[in-house]
Amino acid sequence: MSDTDSATQPDWCSLQSADEPPAGTAAHEESWVLLEVPGRWGRDIFDGEALGEDLSRRLKDHVEACGSRMLFIRRPGREGQRLDRHRFYLCDTRPGRQSIRTGRVDGPGELLGLDLSPDGHVAGTREVAAPVPLVCTHAKRDQCCAVRGRPVAAGLEALVGGRLASLDPDAAVWECSHTGGHRFAPVLLLPGTGYTYGPAEVAHAAGIVEAV
Incomplete structure (x- = not known):
C-alpha cells in the first residue's frame, strides 16, 4: 500500500475519510444502464467530451425519462481503449x-431508440448469468478513484476475470464512471444487486465478487 500511504498523500479525500461511516452515501437506483465508452471521459459523462454535446444531451434526457441512471464503462488496461x-x-x-441483460450497438446513438426502463424489453439482449463488477476509476471526477481504483480493477481482473468469463462470456470486470461516495475509494459496485462497497481493496473486492 506504499502508493496510497497517508504520510505521502495527506490530501487524498479517501484517506482523510477513512474513519467516516460510509453508510448512506451510495447511490440508490432501481435501474442502471451501462454503456461501453473507451478512452477518456469528462468530469460529467454527459458534458460532451466523450460523445459530443448534442448526443450527450439527448442521451441524458432519454435515460432520465426511462427512470434509469447511466454509467460509462471500459475494460481495464489497453483492452478498454478499443x-x-x-x-x-x-x-x-x-x-x-434483480437481473442484468446485455446487448451491443454500433454506436451510442442507437440507445435513443431503446426502452431503457427497468420494465422495458429490448430485443436482442440476453440475461447475464454471473456478476458484472464495476470499479470507479473516474479520474476527472476525483483522483482518488483513478489512483486507487485502477489497481483494484486490474487486480480484480487478474483474480476473478477468468472465472467470470467461464460462467458467462459477458460477465467481466469493468472500470466505470462516477458512482457516488468517491471519498471512500476504491469503490466497487455490483449493478446486478445495486450494492456499493467501499473502500474495497483487491482482496476484499475479489472476496465480495466470489461470494456473489
Missing part, C-alpha cells in the same frame, strides 16, 4: 426482479 461495437448492460436492482 472496441468494434459498444456493449451495454441493463441492470434491474429492484428486490425480487
Whole structure:
C-alpha cells in the first residue's frame, strides 16, 4: 500500500475519510444502464467530451425519462481503449426482479431508440448469468478513484476475470464512471444487486465478487 500511504498523500479525500461511516452515501437506483465508452471521459459523462454535446444531451434526457441512471464503462488496461461495437448492460436492482441483460450497438446513438426502463424489453439482449463488477476509476471526477481504483480493477481482473468469463462470456470486470461516495475509494459496485462497497481493496473486492 506504499502508493496510497497517508504520510505521502495527506490530501487524498479517501484517506482523510477513512474513519467516516460510509453508510448512506451510495447511490440508490432501481435501474442502471451501462454503456461501453473507451478512452477518456469528462468530469460529467454527459458534458460532451466523450460523445459530443448534442448526443450527450439527448442521451441524458432519454435515460432520465426511462427512470434509469447511466454509467460509462471500459475494460481495464489497453483492452478498454478499443472496441468494434459498444456493449451495454441493463441492470434491474429492484428486490425480487434483480437481473442484468446485455446487448451491443454500433454506436451510442442507437440507445435513443431503446426502452431503457427497468420494465422495458429490448430485443436482442440476453440475461447475464454471473456478476458484472464495476470499479470507479473516474479520474476527472476525483483522483482518488483513478489512483486507487485502477489497481483494484486490474487486480480484480487478474483474480476473478477468468472465472467470470467461464460462467458467462459477458460477465467481466469493468472500470466505470462516477458512482457516488468517491471519498471512500476504491469503490466497487455490483449493478446486478445495486450494492456499493467501499473502500474495497483487491482482496476484499475479489472476496465480495466470489461470494456473489
